[in-house]
Amino acid sequence: MKSILCPTDFSEQANHAVEASFYLAKKLKIGLHLYHVIESASEVDFNVGGASGGGSSMDDIFFLKLIERTRQNMDQLLATPGLEEIEVTSEIKTGNPSKLIFEEIRSDKHGMVVMGTKGASGFQEILIGSNAEKIVRMSPVPVISVKEFVDESNFKNIIYATGLKDDEHEVIGILKELQVAFDAKIHLVRINTPNNFQTDWATKQQMESYVKDFGLENYTCNIFNDPIEEDGIILFAEEIKAGMIVMATHGRTGFAHLLSGSIAEDVVNHAKRPVMTLNINK
Amino acid sequence: MKKILVPTDFSDQAQMAIDLASQIAKKTGATVKLVHVYEYPVATAYTTLDVGGPDPIEGELAREMVDQNKKQLAEEAKKLSEDGINVEQELKMGNPFINLSEELKDEGVDLVIMGSKGASGLEEALIGSNTEKVVRYAKCPVISLKQPLIVDTLKNIVFAANFKESDEKLLAALKKLQSMFGATIHFVRINTLNNFEPDSFAKKRMKNWVRNNKFEDFTLRIYNDVEEEDGINHYAEEINADLLALGTHGRTGLGRLFSGSLAEDVVNHSNRPIWTYHMG
Numbered sequence: 001m002k003s004i005l006c007p008t009d010f011s012e013q014a015n016h017a018v019e020a021s022f023y024l025a026k027k028l029k030i031g032l033h034l035y036h037v038i039e040s041a042s043e044v045d046f047n048v049g050g051a052s053g054g055g056s057s058m059d060d061i062f063f064l065k066l067i068e069r070t071r072q073n074m075d076q077l078l079a080t081p082g083l084e085e086i087e088v089t090s091e092i093k094t095g096n097p098s099k100l101i102f103e104e105i106r107s108d109k110h111g112m113v114v115m116g117t118k119g120a121s122g123f124q125e126i127l128i129g130s131n132a133e134k135i136v137r138m139s140p141v142p143v144i145s146v147k148e149f150v151d152e153s154n155f156k157n158i159i160y161a162t163g164l165k166d167d168e169h170e171v172i173g174i175l176k177e178l179q180v181a182f183d184a185k186i187h188l189v190r191i192n193t194p195n196n197f198q199t200d201w202a203t204k205q206q207m208e209s210y211v212k213d214f215g216l217e218n219y220t221c222n223i224f225n226d227p228i229e230e231d232g233i234i235l236f237a238e239e240i241k242a243g244m245i246v247m248a249t250h251g252r253t254g255f256a257h258l259l260s261g262s263i264a265e266d267v268v269n270h271a272k273r274p275v276m277t278l279n280i281n282k
Numbered sequence: 283m284k285k286i287l288v289p290t291d292f293s294d295q296a297q298m299a300i301d302l303a304s305q306i307a308k309k310t311g312a313t314v315k316l317v318h319v320y321e322y323p324v325a326t327a328y329t330t331l332d333v334g335g336p337d338p339i340e341g342e343l344a345r346e347m348v349d350q351n352k353k354q355l356a357e358e359a360k361k362l363s364e365d366g367i368n369v370e371q372e373l374k375m376g377n378p379f380i381n382l383s384e385e386l387k388d389e390g391v392d393l394v395i396m397g398s399k400g401a402s403g404l405e406e407a408l409i410g411s412n413t414e415k416v417v418r419y420a421k422c423p424v425i426s427l428k429q430p431l432i433v434d435t436l437k438n439i440v441f442a443a444n445f446k447e448s449d450e451k452l453l454a455a456l457k458k459l460q461s462m463f464g465a466t467i468h469f470v471r472i473n474t475l476n477n478f479e480p481d482s483f484a485k486k487r488m489k490n491w492v493r494n495n496k497f498e499d500f501t502l503r504i505y506n507d508v509e510e511e512d513g514i515n516h517y518a519e520e521i522n523a524d525l526l527a528l529g530t531h532g533r534t535g536l537g538r539l540f541s542g543s544l545a546e547d548v549v550n551h552s553n554r555p556i557w558t559y560h561m562g
Contacts, residue, residue, distance in 0.1 A: 192473075197475050197506065198506065199507045199512075199513075200516065200520075201507070201516045201519075223506065224481050225473055225478070225479065225484070226480045235481070235482045239485075
């Protein structure tokens with residue numbers, strides 16, 4: 001797998017994402033790229049040679065101070081104990097944060113995105129709220145959304161919320177990589193709602209051929225009843241004290257999304273544990 | 283366990299019931315009471331209303347049949363007592379259902395074991411089976427079986443309920459059943475579209491229910507299916523249960539016609555032995 005991209009705004013949630021990235025990078029034996037964007041109308045790359053020229057107004061002075069402080073923040077982050085165990089690179093850019101982060105995600109340089117999300121409330125920083133959701137929906141690589149403190153044990157008990165469809169092989173591939181790296185147990189779960197009600201015997205049969213087709217090992221099969229799919233995933237995760245949730249999202253947008261709802265985004269907003277999503281309708 | 287009542291018509295199914303009663307009697311020291319009801323042929327019953335009185339030829343035939351049945355019953359009883367089991371035997375004449383109901387009023391009987399063929403289709407719709415009627419009227423638990431059952435291999439009992447109410451007599455009987463076989467009880471709630479409940483509610487309720495009723499050696503499960511009856515049977519299939527246990531409300535008359543009774547449907551359509559207790 002290619003490196004992990006960890007966009008950071010140096011917030012508490014972003015730091016939790018760095019924690020998570022650290023364990024992932026270490027166990028998957030891949031690099032970590034810390035990425036920060038300073039919001040600015042103009043896109044200036046000062047990464048190499050310090051401040052870029054142009055003007056001498058108060059704005060520029062403030063901007064230079066901001067850059068300096070950002071560098072300090074990044075240096076501080078890079079000095080986090082433990083990070084020396086993995087291969088870390090960092091980058092600071094100016095411009096439109098969500099645009100640049102999307103570009104970076106799509107650059108084909110990274111195999112995975114790990115980011116902090118703060119949930120539905122609040123929109124103080126660029127990486128939280130709806131932008132995180134947009135990334136979840138649009139990213140061509142898996143996205144792990146982190147809200148709270150994460151350690152290695154989070155990756156040892158993984159829930160895979162599945163629709164038991166055969167278009168999920170890409171998710172399964174990543175799931176297997178995680179499983180090998182962390183010696184994890186995978187808990188397959190299908191949420192049974194009144195709208196997609198299925199008998200247990202039918203679901204069990206489906207699950208059996210599903211795990212056989214995908215060659216899963218060290219797993220449990222589960223069915224959980226709830227009126228709302230995302231609630232069911234969260235409640236099930238609570239019940240079995242799972243450390244992480246993995247699911248495929250079909251990248252629904254706009255009108256269809258409003259009507260049918262995309263479970264993945266709701267789970268990201270309400271689950272305390274890390275949630276890994278992969279859009280399989282890229 | 284004091285007395286086990288086994289109605290017999292000398293069929294293979296009845297023999298299975300006797301075999302089970304014999305095994306339980308050996309375990310518990312209970313008396314086995316064999317009852318056969320000789321049913322008058324329908325035609326004979328009608329001729330009694332005629333001016334000419336009972337047909338003498340048919341009367342003779344009936345007497346012969348009764349003698350033969352007596353002999354058969356005595357043979358069954360002898361086999362049991364040779365095995366060291368206390369046996370009582372009784373031959374009755376008339377309507378099996380009415381006569382069995384009288385037997386069932388006997389306070390001494392604390393278990394009924396019946397062989398069942400399992401009616402289905404038209405027969406069930408028109409007349410029902412005697413087994414299901416007995417299930418409905420017995421004051422004690424009834425075990426009905428369609429296949430031979432070996433007591434020592436009986437380890438897994440499925441008990442299906444909604445876990446909303448607790449009938450003390452039913453629970454006491456269920457615990458007695460469990461300890462008699464030293465089995466695990468698998469409590470199951472069947473979740474259907476019509477009574478859909480989130481697991482977060484139902485599981486909590488089930489947990490409280492088993493805790494409040496002080497059960498030990500059990501598992502809890504919620505099983506989704508189209509109908510409750512299907513769910514019970516499918517779940518029993520999944521865990522390869524040895525026995526199904528159900529509490530019944532035994533609706534009768536019109537209620538039965540319109541709503542059906544879950545226990546009776548399960549009795550008729552499952553191939554596993556079924557233990558039922560009528561909650562009155």
